Amino acid sequence: MLLKLDFGSDQPIYMQIRNQIVLGIAQGQLRPGERLPTIRALAEECGINMMTASKAYQLLRQEGYIAADRRAGTVVASGKAAGPQPETIEGLRLRLGELRLAGLSLDQAMDLCRKLYEEGTK
Amino acid sequence: MNALIMWGLTIWVPILLCVLNINEAKFKKNLAVGVTFPLKGRADPEVLGLLRGFKREQIVLCLALVALGVLCGALSWPEIQFLPYFLWIDLVIVAQFVSYARWNGKLKAVKRAKGWTIPNLRVASVTVPAAPAKRPSLWWFIAAAVVAAVPAAFDRDLWFAYLLDAGVALGCWFGSRYLYRNRAEAVDENDAVTQALTRVRRRAWDRVWVLCAWTMAAVSAGIWLSTALPATGGGAVMLATVVLALAVCAVAVALEFRVRRVQEKLTASSGEGFYVDEDDKWIWGQLYYDPNDSRTVVNNRTGVNSTVNLARPGGKAILAFSLALLFIAMPVMGVCFDSMGGGPDLVVEDGALVAASWGKDYVLPLEEIASAEIVDALPKNGVRIMGIGLDSFLKGQFDTDWGRATLCLDPRTGPWLKVTMTDGTLYLLGGGESGAEAIFAQMED
Structure with a gap:
């Protein structure tokens, strides 16, 4: 799955990452249990600060879209969300x-x- | 003779650059001459016409530069050998760069006119960096460093050279890790292609660095053997080392072309629907400038190599250093080398014989000199171990028919001063306008 980041947009980069990962999960491009890059790898891949990548993951984790796995690192959450926020x-x-x-x-x-x-x- | 070797070793550079540039005109990763095109653009007559023109110009340029190099090498003026050589290298680089930039601009204009430019987005893969990548073990580099360092235990005179080789071999590990940007090679939304492109590039990159590390080990062993064997055998080993270095260059170039071929094949049908277009970030198709990218070292768009992001302070510093090296240091070095003839300045002062020239001066205390004599001929065979070996100036350590000797002389005209120290060290000094005979008389007084 590809992230398409627009640095000229008013929307912050961490929010663009969050939104596109959510869409990727919803559209089946990222399956439950699928491994996601580490914060460092995502920052390197996107050419962004580690803080920005960390902020996107933090948000996704709070919303229940991703989860920490002891062996695989960060993965797409498998449980169904409790309902719309x-x-x-x-x-x-x-x-x-x-x-x-x-x-x-x-x-x-x-x-x-x-x-x-x-x-x-x- | 040195000049001929020098020209002979570099005359192929414009040919290599020409072949690389012509290869740039083949579509790979949707790119040709640094411009991204959609699939339909590859069959566009205007684009194809421009690519043919680009290839023609590369061939003409290459022939002109090689002819100029051959001419300069053949004329080989005795007093100015190096300045024309270094200026020619600068010309080769500038001419190829300007030609590439010119055709890149023309192709970009066609792309704009046909409406093939897509919004400036940063594209990053989520799936590829999540997969663990296998990198070469540090032990490959440590082993090469150990092999390079071992001769230091046996040949104490050149311990620095062996340890330097070992350091470079170990440094190759840092190169493989930190001069590579671990980024997915995305061209479109096809994850399988992205994964394959990334894997091919990463493997080629790692292989080049492992190869470099083991080349340093081989060079170190070559130096050791050249000093351990008699002078003629030593020459053969040095020749073998040069052949090895050329073979390594050939392997590296072959690897580059192999990666390009794979990139071409894997992306043959890419460019429909969404495709990655980063042309706006590449000035003249060659210099990367992206203030939004936090990385200083980035991957080249095709092939294996890396480059720098000129929007970062580190990138600017590296570019400035490279430009200074090419266009200031090299010509200055040429002038310096050309003015090295005429022999060293020989003086007797403060109870010591001093041979002063470029770099380190040799100071020989008179009470430590066992014998000194004037010679009209130099030893016939000599192999440089470390130092300067020009037609007009020899300085450093050499293996000769007379044994290991430290030289600081103009070999073209004698006489020379042969000095043997009480510990057996042999020095050959003077020649040219150094006045060796007068100094010898002064020493006798």
């Missing part, structure tokens, strides 16, 4: 509002959501 629901509310303002009907918005959701279950 309040921030996720707030974010979804905002995006759905944007879709409504963009002129999409409820059916059209649901079709789009279904299509995007299914991309992650293929």
